[in-house]
Amino acid sequence: MTIEFLVIAxxxxxxxxxxxxxxxxxxxxSAVLQLSPASLSRSxxxxxxxxxxxxNTRIGVPDGRTADDRNLRWVLNRVVSxxxxxxxxxxxxxxxxxxxxxxxxxxxxxxxxxxxxxINPAGPALLAGAYGPPLSWMGQARAAGLKVQVSxxxxxxxxxSSVPEPPIGSKDQSPGSYVLVAGRRILGPLAAMFGPQxxxxxxxxxxxxxxxxxxxxxxxLVLARVNCMPPLAQEEExxxxxxxxxxxxxxxxxxxxxxxxxx
Amino acid sequence: xxLVFGRPDDPPIALLLAALQQRNAGYAFIDDRHLAYTSLSxxxxxxxxxxxxxxxxxxxxxxxxxxxxxxxxxxxxxADPGQASHVQAFHALFTQWLDLTPALxxxxxxxxxxxxxxxYQAQLIxxxxxxxxxxxxxxxxxxxEAFHGRHGxxxxxxxxxxxxxxxxxxxxxxxxxxxxxxxxxxxQVAIRGADVRVHVVEGxxxxxxxxxxxxxxxxxxxxxxxxxxxxITLDSDIRDACIRLARSLDLPLCGIDLRRTPDGRWVCxxxxxxxxxxxxxxxxxxxxxxxxxxxxxxxxxxxxGQ
Numbered sequence: 346m347t348i349e350f351l352v353i354a355x356x357x358x359x360x361x362x363x364x365x366x367x368x369x370x371x372x373x374x375s376a377v378l379q380l381s382p383a384s385l386s387r388s389x390x391x392x393x394x395x396x397x398x399x400x401n402t403r404i405g406v407p408d409g410r411t412a413d414d415r416n417l418r419w420v421l422n423r424v425v426s427x428x429x430x431x432x433x434x435x436x437x438x439x440x441x442x443x444x445x446x447x448x449x450x451x452x453x454x455x456x457x458x459x460x461x462x463x464i465n466p467a468g469p470a471l472l473a474g475a476y477g478p479p480l481s482w483m484g485q486a487r488a489a490g491l492k493v494q495v496s497x498x499x500x501x502x503x504x505x506s507s508v509p510e511p512p513i514g515s516k517d518q519s520p521g522s523y524v525l526v527a528g529r530r531i532l533g534p535l536a537a538m539f540g541p542q543x544x545x546x547x548x549x550x551x552x553x554x555x556x557x558x559x560x561x562x563x564x565x566l567v568l569a570r571v572n573c574m575p576p577l578a579q580e581e582e583x584x585x586x587x588x589x590x591x592x593x594x595x596x597x598x599x600x601x602x603x604x605x606x607x608x
Numbered sequence: 609x610x611l612v613f614g615r616p617d618d619p620p621i622a623l624l625l626a627a628l629q630q631r632n633a634g635y636a637f638i639d640d641r642h643l644a645y646t647s648l649s650x651x652x653x654x655x656x657x658x659x660x661x662x663x664x665x666x667x668x669x670x671x672x673x674x675x676x677x678x679x680x681x682x683x684x685x686x687a688d689p690g691q692a693s694h695v696q697a698f699h700a701l702f703t704q705w706l707d708l709t710p711a712l713x714x715x716x717x718x719x720x721x722x723x724x725x726x727x728y729q730a731q732l733i734x735x736x737x738x739x740x741x742x743x744x745x746x747x748x749x750x751x752x753e754a755f756h757g758r759h760g761x762x763x764x765x766x767x768x769x770x771x772x773x774x775x776x777x778x779x780x781x782x783x784x785x786x787x788x789x790x791x792x793x794x795x796q797v798a799i800r801g802a803d804v805r806v807h808v809v810e811g812x813x814x815x816x817x818x819x820x821x822x823x824x825x826x827x828x829x830x831x832x833x834x835x836x837x838x839x840i841t842l843d844s845d846i847r848d849a850c851i852r853l854a855r856s857l858d859l860p861l862c863g864i865d866l867r868r869t870p871d872g873r874w875v876c877x878x879x880x881x882x883x884x885x886x887x888x889x890x891x892x893x894x895x896x897x898x899x900x901x902x903x904x905x906x907x908x909x910x911x912x913g914q
Binding site (some may be wrong): 356374390391392393394396397398400405430433443446447448449450451453454457458468469470476479480481483484487493496497498499500501510566 | 644645646648649650651652653657659694697698701704705707708718721722723724725726727728729730731732733734735736739740741742743744745746747748763766768769770789790791793845847
């Protein structure tokens with residue numbers, strides 16, 4: 346049977362594993378495949394680009410199955426960096442960097458060619474979704490009506506400095522104070538307080554699935570981080586992502602130009 | 609105000625500075641070797657991203673900058689830990705500012721990212737209306753052999769933005785083909801014809817035809833070959849396609865690599881977002897630096913920097 350749903354995630358990613366199990370229960374195990382970064386690096390790759398720019402990708406995975414993008418209806422990508430290529434494990438740092446850059450370039454082309462079938466849409470700056478320099482998402486957050494933790498940053502030369510980590514990534518922060526956006530669904534402990542603003546911010550950033558984490562600042566809660574790979578620890582969050590997969594596969598999600606802009 | 613970032617001895621920077629001086633244009637210059645002594649603060653308060661830049665005794669209000677030419681090459685990180693963290697912080701903030709400022713930026717880091725994946729950029733090039741070479745990325749020797757068999761002449765090159773020498777795949781490589789199992793490799797149908805590099809500076813184009821026996825003219829001397837460069841005039845359809853591509857990639861300056869086949873087709877290999885245009889200007893006399901200086905000058909004087 347053909348693979349229609351693909352989840353790319355590490356073996357420790359319990360949220361992704363829950364999504365895979367639920368998809369398999371709904372669509373049949375043979376239609377669903379979870380691939381780890383290690384599996385990707387051991388797979389047989391065929392990625393073609395025609396003179397007109399049309400792509401086709403076939404990935405022959407180690408268990409003998411093949412994921413062909415002509416059959417893929419939905420992909421959940423939980424990988425931000427390319428896999429370590431086994432043959433380069435003992436190579437020089439320069440060669441390892443080269444292998445990583447080559448694999449990332451391949452995955453960028455493949456995932457980007459899938460367009461909105463991938464959650465979150467991939468781009469050259471970040472495999473996992475929208476490129477988000479901290480000031481960019483902070484500015485967008487303000488435009489969406491949210492207060493942000495930091496509005497000024499400076500080089501550390503005596504000026505009060507704060508150069509926060511890149512905000513879009515996988516690290517969880519303040520797990521109890523967040524809003525989860527999955528398509529048009531809004532969940533999480535702060536959904537009632539900040540849900541519409543987070544939905545708006547997600548659209549501005551070009552992400553379909555994200556958790557927006559808030560921290561106290563004086564008497565307010567302010568946005569501190571956007572996580573494009575939320576842990577999906579709650580059953581209802583897994584359910585929202587699985588519903589998202591069904592809707593995307595049926596083409597029922599409306600994607601606006603901002604999603605395309607994220608590419 | 610115009611801001612130029614890079615190294616004064618980098619030929620594209622040197623040519624631009626000379627062109628600005630020729631036009632009596634005022635500019636601020638940030639030498640990327642002195643970042644340990646350059647400070648930057650950014651803030652979101654009060655509209656578009658603002659802040660201050662202090663370098664070489666100058667204190668610059670960022671909102672006063674109307675245009676920027678930045679060549680973000682490999683920034684040298686000092687050995688001193690304090691200076692190293694300062695330089696890294698500067699680089700992180702400056703990159704963000706380049707992406708966010710309403711000033712004209714040649715080119716924004718976000719826009720340059722497409723060049724990090726050649727097959728990804730090929731999709732964008734084709735979407736802009738230019739033909740790209742038929743491409744296979746694979747780690748399967750049998751598929752590569754089949755691709756070779758179908759097309760007769762194929763070349764291989766890096767997939768990423770890491771520079772590589774383009775070489776034709778031939779019988780001398782057959783014994784090494786199993787090595788591709790270690791890492792997917794990019795192969796393309798070899799396109800015969802004349803190399804043409806088109807520099808787009810906003811709406812203007814500067815085309816150079818390169819005649820060379822080597823597979824990759826950039827490395828011609830390695831194989832004892834020599835590249836001959838001459839300026840040419842493009843037909844309007846290919847000129848317009850190049851301008852359309854540069855605009856779709858949001859690159860006010862870019863170097864587009866094309867090949868014109870004997871049967872008159874144009875095939876595009878890539879769009880370089882940080883072209884070393886000086887090489888072509890020095891060989892052909894095309895005034896690319898002048899066009900770039902005028903672009904920056906016009907934007908610096910316009911109300912919104914665009």
